[in-house]
Amino acid sequence: MFTIEHEFDATVITLVDEGDTPLQEDVVINSFAECITLEQFDPRTESVQKITLSPEQLRDLAAALDLPEGVYQLRLTPDED
DSSP states (O other): OEEEEEOSSOEEEEEOOOSSSSOOOOEEEEEOSSOEEEEEEETTTTEEEEEEEOHHHHHHHHHHTTSOSSOOOOOOOGGGO
């Protein structure tokens, strides 16, 4: 399950783990114009862990989910500039 909220400066997506136990903590994704952050509470350290990605890193991650093992570089076609 997930939720999507549009705030003033970001789109916030929350991923809720509904699978078999043990369940993982919710993942909160904040999409800003200049970066994307992923946050998840770590119960072992009782703190929120945060990862920041550039829009290009997120694009590469999305592409990588559907590709086989290998090394890749995405390039824009002239009409995508």
